[in-house]
Amino acid sequence: MFGIGKNIVEGALNTTGDLAGSVINAGGNIIDRVTHLRGKKIKGKVILMRSNVLDFTEFHSSLLDNFTELLGGGVSLQLISATHASNDSRGKVGSKAFLERWLTSLPPLFTGESVFQINFNWEDDFGFPGAFYIRNGHTSEFFLKSLTLEDVPGYGNVHFDCNSWVYPSRRYNKDRIFFANHTCLPNDTPAPLRKYREEELWNLRGDGTGERKEWDRIYDYDVYNDLADPDDGDHRPVLGGSQQYPYPRRGRTGRPRARKDHNYESRLSQVMSLDIYVPKDENFGHLKMSDFLGHTLKAVSISIKPGLQSIFDVTPTEFDNFKEVDDLFQGGFPVPFNAFKTLTEDLTPPLFKSLLRNDGEKFLKFPTPQVVKDNKSAWSTDEEFAREMLAGVNPLVIRRLEIFPPLSKLDPKVYGNQRSTITEEHIKHGLNRLTVDEAIKQNKLYILDHHDALMPYLRRINATSTKTYATRTLLFLKDDGTLKPLVIELSLPHPQGDELGAISKLYFPAEKGVEGSIWSLAKAYVGVNDVGYHQLISHWLHTHAVLEPFIIATHRQLSVIHPIHKLLVPHYKDTMFINASARQVLINANGLIESTHFPSKYAMELSSYIYKEWTFPDQALPNNLIKRGIAVEDSNSPHGLRLLINDYPFAVDGLEIWSAIKSWVTHYCSLYYKDDKAIQNDFELQSWWTELREKGHADKKHEPWWPKMQTLSELIESCTTIIWIASALHAAVNFGQYPYGGYVLNRPTTSRRLMPEVGTAEYKELESNPEKAFLRTITSELQALIGISVIEILSKHASDEVYLGQRASIEWTSDKFALEAFEKFGKELFEVENRIMQRNKDGSLKNRSGPVNMPYTLLVPSSTEGLTAKGIPNSISI
Structure with a gap:
């Protein structure tokens, strides 16, 4: 022995x-x-x-x-x-x-x-x-x-x-x-x-030095200098640490610097793509790691993407008609045998099995997206196009039009005249006998405006394989509560220089003939803008990226027995790991997002540009709605706000969730802080808030809008906003990605050519074969297959998910009053869920389901495992 x-x-x-x-x-x-x-x-x-x-x-x-x-x-x-x-x-x-x-x-x-x-x-x-x-x-x-x-x-x-x-x-x-x-x-x-x-x-x-190992428990900050590999010839700007490219900080790994440029951190090999350091307690649990994500996300990056690229190099193909898109959800994607064998030989058995039809003949068979489950063509209607601005996966951009014609905030010395070319004559036919001034005063005009966000980068973006526009879409609020698109403005930089302003063209609703096909393409360009903005800004930047500094600061400055640590830490679960994984395979240079979305290699640089306008207080839902002109303060209305679009599913459901969170946070914080002086005397809390601003969001540390963290009301509002971002806001912009965007015709991720001009071969193709012309313009077949594979993964709930109003442990605190308040919070969310379901049954609320008959459930608190289009996890866990 x-x-x-x-x-x-x-x-x-x-x-x-x-x-x-x-x-x-x-x-x-x-x-x-x-x-x-x-x-x-x-x-x-x-x-x-x-x-x-x-x-x-x-x-x-x-x-x-x-x-x-x-x-x-x-x-x-x-x-x-x-x-x-x-x-x-x-x-x-x-x-x-x-x-x-x-x-x-x-x-x-x-x-x-x-x-x-x-x-x-x-x-x-x-x-x-x-x-x-x-x-x-x-x-x-x-x-x-x-x-x-x-x-x-x-x-x-x-x-x-x-x-x-x-x-x-x-x-x-x-x-x-x-x-x-x-x-x-x-x-x-x-x-x-x-x-x-x-x-x-x-x-x-820690002490800020050395390379972190898996057993380390160190939380520290770094800039985004790990997205590109200069040793392999990849170049992207370092994000964070400069006025030109400001950015929230990410978790520091301490990996060695790149050999060719010491401003960059070396990247992991693709084989080790998900082994990036985060403190072990921030890693996925064993269930989630062995579930779909740990292997599948990696496989899409290192096997499916290059495998598909090699197939398309040998047998280039395109979608020829809409039926071929539909077939992805019926029979899968046909792959030549030799290519199929090469493509699948590196895949793990569970993933291999999930991607195949039962008869083994085709590859990448996808579940039918909800947006086309009930009606295969309703996605293309103007009503559904507008409804998804209020009840889709990106309901955070539409705003009320208060000045006509729409103005630009871009510096005219740099970008010339960027004012909209839309006149009253262009839209008066759709204003229900109102003048523009009357429509504005009656809160009837709205705009989906992607112009200013994209125009500064559009010339460079269009120098890649992308060919697209900066868009403005004007809409009219009808008496039945639905929105009607009036006009779409497509703008390009002046060919002779940015300082000469924009070149714009207007497109109007039409249903038949070549005019109808052109209108469909105009809506597609708007969709391309919206998908890119959604993925990079509404989703990645405004939830994943901005929250990571809060996670790091909380662990560095608030003890595990601090009440605010106990309040917030469930809302941080898995976020650092999914962010680290994203930097390795999704948002990195030549990664899955660059490969499938229109900003291409300027994707993350564009998100840095938008971060310049980010403010923490405006992430609070009431403030966000007021800023966009969708709501006004009204002490006599529920939640202290009156919505100007009554049937706005995201806002209606969101305000109920927001109020429930705030009620819980108010009750909880009041247990430990009896007055403002207690806030001021809490040195851990003050260190937390100072470090968050000065290190976590260091490029914005001098902004005057930061709460001073001197009062109980500031603490309550800040914690409510953090929890809202981590839970409901992320759920609203994440778990609808596949249900809405899995059908690429509904939400194309890129466009490859500009609007056909009269007399060109492209225009003749549009006349003779509009479906083929549409498909040649938007996301390619290769991009669609890769993109759909990614968003299917990102839209699923794991088997070990913990949802808002729940805790992984029932004994997370010994304070019985806190436990009672939390139990009340759970019951309130259950009641909110019932009210959402009742609203979805109300036929008078036409924006709840729309022509596609897809009820708005993205803010329903509970869910089961899988692709459900509902459920609010506690944290940004995918």
């Missing part, structure tokens, strides 16, 4: 480099364990998740861990008193106790929870156990869910909600510490725990 043990140890030393630290003091640990058998005991229950023994590497580690147990090592815990201090004013540390029955408690075949008993020696003068150290003497990490102490004298049961990965002790300079799930402000922290609280935050901040 000892010979076998010796071989195991020698093998471990060869593979892990160091097991000696786990076994040198084995004799002492055995003595400790014998000592623990004497005296009064406190029983405890530890819940953790061990590694999957079906994985060969983990199985090897499991054998080594068992050997460590035999030598007296293993997993030890030491309680720390919150009421009794040692000579150094720190809480008294108890003697070691070890997890029991590790050897006899077999881990599950699939990663799951294991429960262990533990017995602590108890001293009568120990007091309340407010924290504990844990030391992992094994060779592999485990996920520690909780510790529960039973019948602590004078205190009853004491629970520690841990939810953190614990690596072998040799990976840490100091043993891991966890605090009881009590909540307190810094100044209210028991004196014996204060230094422990401060030290834990110091550990999480």
